[in-house]
Amino acid sequence: xxxxxxxxxxxxxxxxxxxxxxxxxxxxxxxxxxxxxxxxxxxxxxxxxxxxxxxxxxxxxxxxxxxxxxxxxxxxxxxxxxxxxxxxxxxxxxxxxxxxxxxxxxxxxxxxxxxxxxxxxxxxxxxxxxxxxxxxxxxxxxxxxxxxxxxxxxxxxxxxxxxxxxxxxxxxxxxxxxxxxxxxxxxxxxxxxxxxxxxxxxxxxxxxxxxxxxxxxxxxxxxxxxxxxxxxxxxxxxxxxxxxxxxxxxxxxx
Amino acid sequence: xxxxxxxxxxxxxxxxxxxxxxxxxxxxxxxxxxxxxxxxxxxxxxxxxxxxxxxxxxxxxxxxxxxxxxxxxxxxxxxxxxxxxxxxxxxxxxxxxxxxxxxxxxxxxxxxxxxxxxxxxxxxxxxxxxxxxxxxxxxxxxxxxxxxxxxxxxxxxxxxxxxxxxxxxxxxxxxxxxxxxxxxxxxxxxxxxxxxxxxxxxxxxxxxxxxxxxxxxxxxxxxxxxxxxxxxxxxxxxxxxxxxxxxxxxxxxxxxxxxxxxxxxxxxxxxxxxxxxxxxxxxxxxxxxxxxx
Amino acid sequence: xxxxxxxxxxxxxxxxxxxxxxxxxxxxxxxxxxxxxxxxxxxxxxxxxxxxxxxxxxxxxxxxxxxxxxxxxxxxxxxxxxxxxxxxxxxxxxxxxxxxxxxxxxxxxxxxxxxxxxxxxxxxxxxxxxxxxxxxxxxxxxxxxxxxxxxxxxxxxxxxxxxxxxxxxxxxxxxxxxxxxxxxxxxxxxxxxxxxxxxxxxxxxxxxxxxxxxxxxxxxxxxxxxxxxxxxxxxxxxxxxxxxxxxxxxxxxxxxxxxxxxxxxxxxxxxxxxxxxxxxxxxxxxxxxxxxxxxxxxxxxxxxxxxxxxx
Numbered sequence: 001x002x003x004x005x006x007x008x009x010x011x012x013x014x015x016x017x018x019x020x021x022x023x024x025x026x027x028x029x030x031x032x033x034x035x036x037x038x039x040x041x042x043x044x045x046x047x048x049x050x051x052x053x054x055x056x057x058x059x060x061x062x063x064x065x066x067x068x069x070x071x072x073x074x075x076x077x078x079x080x081x082x083x084x085x086x087x088x089x090x091x092x093x094x095x096x097x098x099x100x101x102x103x104x105x106x107x108x109x110x111x112x113x114x115x116x117x118x119x120x121x122x123x124x125x126x127x128x129x130x131x132x133x134x135x136x137x138x139x140x141x142x143x144x145x146x147x148x149x150x151x152x153x154x155x156x157x158x159x160x161x162x163x164x165x166x167x168x169x170x171x172x173x174x175x176x177x178x179x180x181x182x183x184x185x186x187x188x189x190x191x192x193x194x195x196x197x198x199x200x201x202x203x204x205x206x207x208x209x210x211x212x213x214x215x216x217x218x219x220x221x222x223x224x225x226x227x228x229x230x231x232x233x234x235x236x237x238x239x240x241x242x243x244x245x246x247x248x249x250x251x252x253x254x
Numbered sequence: 255x256x257x258x259x260x261x262x263x264x265x266x267x268x269x270x271x272x273x274x275x276x277x278x279x280x281x282x283x284x285x286x287x288x289x290x291x292x293x294x295x296x297x298x299x300x301x302x303x304x305x306x307x308x309x310x311x312x313x314x315x316x317x318x319x320x321x322x323x324x325x326x327x328x329x330x331x332x333x334x335x336x337x338x339x340x341x342x343x344x345x346x347x348x349x350x351x352x353x354x355x356x357x358x359x360x361x362x363x364x365x366x367x368x369x370x371x372x373x374x375x376x377x378x379x380x381x382x383x384x385x386x387x388x389x390x391x392x393x394x395x396x397x398x399x400x401x402x403x404x405x406x407x408x409x410x411x412x413x414x415x416x417x418x419x420x421x422x423x424x425x426x427x428x429x430x431x432x433x434x435x436x437x438x439x440x441x442x443x444x445x446x447x448x449x450x451x452x453x454x455x456x457x458x459x460x461x462x463x464x465x466x467x468x469x470x471x472x473x474x475x476x477x478x479x480x481x482x483x484x485x486x487x488x489x490x491x492x493x494x495x496x497x498x499x500x501x502x503x504x505x506x507x508x509x510x511x512x513x514x515x516x517x518x519x520x521x522x523x524x525x526x527x528x529x530x531x532x533x534x535x536x537x538x539x540x541x542x543x544x545x546x547x
Numbered sequence: 548x549x550x551x552x553x554x555x556x557x558x559x560x561x562x563x564x565x566x567x568x569x570x571x572x573x574x575x576x577x578x579x580x581x582x583x584x585x586x587x588x589x590x591x592x593x594x595x596x597x598x599x600x601x602x603x604x605x606x607x608x609x610x611x612x613x614x615x616x617x618x619x620x621x622x623x624x625x626x627x628x629x630x631x632x633x634x635x636x637x638x639x640x641x642x643x644x645x646x647x648x649x650x651x652x653x654x655x656x657x658x659x660x661x662x663x664x665x666x667x668x669x670x671x672x673x674x675x676x677x678x679x680x681x682x683x684x685x686x687x688x689x690x691x692x693x694x695x696x697x698x699x700x701x702x703x704x705x706x707x708x709x710x711x712x713x714x715x716x717x718x719x720x721x722x723x724x725x726x727x728x729x730x731x732x733x734x735x736x737x738x739x740x741x742x743x744x745x746x747x748x749x750x751x752x753x754x755x756x757x758x759x760x761x762x763x764x765x766x767x768x769x770x771x772x773x774x775x776x777x778x779x780x781x782x783x784x785x786x787x788x789x790x791x792x793x794x795x796x797x798x799x800x801x802x803x804x805x806x807x808x809x810x811x812x813x814x815x816x817x818x819x820x821x822x823x824x825x826x827x828x829x830x831x832x833x834x835x836x837x838x839x840x841x842x843x844x845x846x847x848x849x850x851x852x853x854x855x856x857x858x
Contacts, residue, residue, distance in 0.1 A: 010843065012839055014835065019835060019839075022839060022842075023839075023842070023843065052430075052431050053430075054427055054430055054431065058835065058836065058839065059836060059839060059840070070433075073431070073432070073433045074433070076431070077431075078427070078428065078431040080425070080427045080428065084425070084427060085424055085425045086281075086283075086424070088636045089281060089423070089424045089481075090281070090475070090478060090479045090480055090481045090483075090484050091420070091424065091479075091480070091481055092479075092480070095420075096424070099417075099420070099421045099424070099425070099428065100428075100432075102417055102418070102421050102429070102432055102434070103432030103433050103434070105417070107415075107418075108414060110416075110417065111417065135479040135480075137479060137636075151428070155432075280637075280638070280640075280641045283638055283640055283641075284640075285638075285640045285641040285643070285644035285645075286585050286640050286643060286644050288644060289585075289588070289644055289647060289648070293751070335817070335823070335825070335828075336823065337762060338579075338582055338584065340582070340583075340584040340585040340640075341579065341584040341758055341761075341762050343584075343585065344584045344585055344588060344754055344755065344758035344759070345755070345758060345759050345762060345810065345813060348751075348752055348754060348755030348758070348759070348806050348810075349755070349759075349806060349807065349810035349813075351751065351752070351803075351806075352752060352755070352802070352803035352804075352806035352807050352810070353803070353807060355677060355800060355802075355803040356799075356800075356803045356804065356807065359796075359798065359799055359800055359803075360796060360799065461592070461647075461648055461651050461652075461751070462648060462651070462652050462655070463648075464644055464647065464648035465645070465648030465649050465651075465652050467644075468641055468644040468645050468648065469645045469648070469649060472637050472641050472642075472645055475636070475637060476635060476637070503656075506660070507660075507663075508656045508657075508659040508660050509655045509656050509658070509659040511652070511655065512652045512653065512654070512655030512656035512657075512658075512659065513652070513656050514652070515648055515649055515651065515652020515653070515655070516649060516652045516653050516656055518645075518648075518649060518652075519645070519649030519650075519652070519653070522645060522649070526631065526635070532635045532636060534634065537634065
């Protein structure tokens with residue numbers, strides 16, 4: 001059996017007083033594109049952050065390529081929610097993308113032309129090359145997201161985690177981003193994406209992880225992404241009914 | 255060197271180092287942290303005096319760094335206990351500062367040349383009277399030497415770790431996922447703020463150093479969208495404010511440090527009015543630019 | 548005869564700092580929920596030039612007039628902070644730091660000028676920086692007391708308005724409460740508390756009296772009403788105890804002792820508080836971990852595992 005790219009065992013995490021994740025167990029194989037789906041407050045972002053040790057785990061273990069995070073760090077790319085940074089920061093697009101290389105460049109060295117070329121070609125991939133010199137405070141939401149994606153691409157990782165990359169972007173950006181994710185998958189990389197739009201799940205992802213404070217179902221999309229599993233994820237507990245209502249209704253319509 | 259010459263040089267060094275550090279302070283949204291540290295540095299100095307029984311540059315620097323780190327650490331810790339950021343700062347710095355003042359007015363103040371008034375207002379006027387002799391350079395006021403040293407440290411740290419400051423200020427999450435020691439860098443930065451603050455103590459005092467740290471950087475932020483330009487502008491504004499402040503003080507015969515702080519306010523006022531992109535007048539002349547969404 | 552007069556003065560001062568603490572503790576709760584803790588610090592520093600300007604204009608030290616001056620520049624500071632924040636990309640944090648330090652610098656400039664005048668040198672304006680409760684005369688005490696009582700009354704009378712204003716502003720607006728009006732009352736009351744506090748506690752430390760008691764109170768209760776009462780009590784105790792301690796030595800400043808008392812109460816609350824105190828938190832954390840591993844043990848015995856791995 002091939003060693004899984006991601007292996008999560010018994011992961012639990014709390015936020016303030018509440019346990020937001022418990023008993024999270026799953027494995028992800030190489031070359032898959034997984035959508036992480038669940039209602040608001042299900043712990044999707046917290047799951048990513050906890051796996052990447054940006055949020056403390058209450059218990060459990062996470063392994064990447066059979067290694068702990070610290071050792072696998074260089075092979076992992078992370079795209080946080082675009083709202084997590086201040087876009088008024090005084091810098092330009094190319095510079096933001098180059099930041100993805102800071103880990104490789106190392107201490108005491110400055111980014112060289114080679115690095116800027118890499119960043120530029122990542123921008124070309126996301127269709128943002130003409131904006132390379134643009135100040136980041138002049139970008140639209142979709143453009144910001146493409147810049148973030150380019151920054152992840154430039155890391156040339158084997159495993160990518162993306163937090164809501166399609167939230168609030170225009171249709172063209174959504175298409176461009178999905179194209180790139182498909183390309184990544186085709187070249188054998190593994191991608192996990194927090195996603196909120198149930199209508200597109202079937203078209204976009206080959207694997208789905210249904211999450212509501214724990215893993216409800218995980219597997220291939222055609223097997224897992226069913227009416228009853230969705231109802232279980234969104235309407236299983238009355239507590240989440242309110243936030244998840246629209247999704248649940250939709251799930252029944254389908 | 256003339257008396258006024260030394261004062262100008264000292265004041266400019268304050269403006270330069272504060273201007274550089276200030277840029278990262280406001281980009282990291284930590285402006286009030288400067289206020290907090292500038293107060294607690296007093297406790298550091300008093301403690302250093304209590305331990306060593308003398309008021310010398312190196313001891314003061316060390317005490318200040320420790321006090322600054324203690325402040326940063328306590329604030330971080332209270333925040334981790336879910337106390338709101340500003341409330342945490344408010345609790346920590348007022349308490350440490352109060353302890354500092356109490357120590358001065360009870361145990362220390364009676365026999366040391368350390369009084370609260372001086373520490374808070376700074377008295378740059380006395381700086382040229384306390385000269386020390388350094389190899390190669392010759393006679394130089396002690397406070398000026400210390401400031402030059404602090405300025406070098408700041409300049410060095412900003413240049414060497416330029417890209418690390420940039421990435422940890424812009425996106426600490428990414429920095430952490432790339433394996434950069436974000437927390438360590440935070441504490442190093444807090445140490446730099448403490449060093450700058452204590453070195454500026456003699457010249458401008460604890461509270462006016464906050465003006466030198468924040469205001470030139472905020473003014474520069476209104477003029478440019480480039481980090482490098484912002485750093486250069488901010489440090490120039492710092493130097494300009496220092497000199498203008500001295501001139502005003504000499505003109506109406508008042509506290510030099512007070513008028514230096516006031517001068518930073520003037521620089522900001524001008525930027526606030528005239529900046530081509532973010533200024534008030536530009537806002538009236540040109541209708542708000544359409545923001546793409 | 549002499550000693551009994553002294554006693555009564557000390558008592559008056561004691562009562563006034565206690566009432567000041569109560570007022571600050573009460574208002575502090577509102578500032579706490581508005582997440583504006585350091586705003587009081589900025590406004591207090593911004594009050595300094597006003598004090599000196601009022602003195603320079605009037606030529607003598609009349610506490611009431613000085614307070615009006617202080618309130619004037621503090622309000623101007625608040626206005627500037629709001630203006631800078633809303634019309635540029637500069638954050639509230641930075642705007643506060645700027646106003647705080649620049650206004651304070653202006654205050655120091657003016658203070659140096661005032662101290663050059665013969666009457667200024669003797670006026671004890673310097674005591675506004677750290678507070679010198681013992682320097683207050685009977686009329687000062689009366690001014691302070693009446694204003695502090697007014698502040699407390701305003702908070703009490705409008706109690707339920709404050710509650711919806713803080714916790715559900717949209718609902719408040721819907722039910723006909725003017726948010727702008729409440730903002731104005733809040734700022735007025737906050738500035739009043741600050742200006743009556745600076746004589747006793749000083750411009751640098753008055754913020755502590757607004758911040759620390761409310762955060763301490765938070766550790767003991769979930770109810771807003773109880774929090775306000777507790778915070779007022781903590782403030783009152785700190786004010787009185789701090790003043791008492793500062794009378795033990797000659798020339799000891801009042802403000803720092805008040806702050807250290809308040810901070811001690813905070814540390815006690817932080818450790819032993821029944822809501823989120825460290826002891827309770829630690830115990831809850833352990834309990835959570837235990838519960839989780841207990842559940843896991845249970846599940847491993849059962850046949851059904853929740854998740855399916857991929858093949």
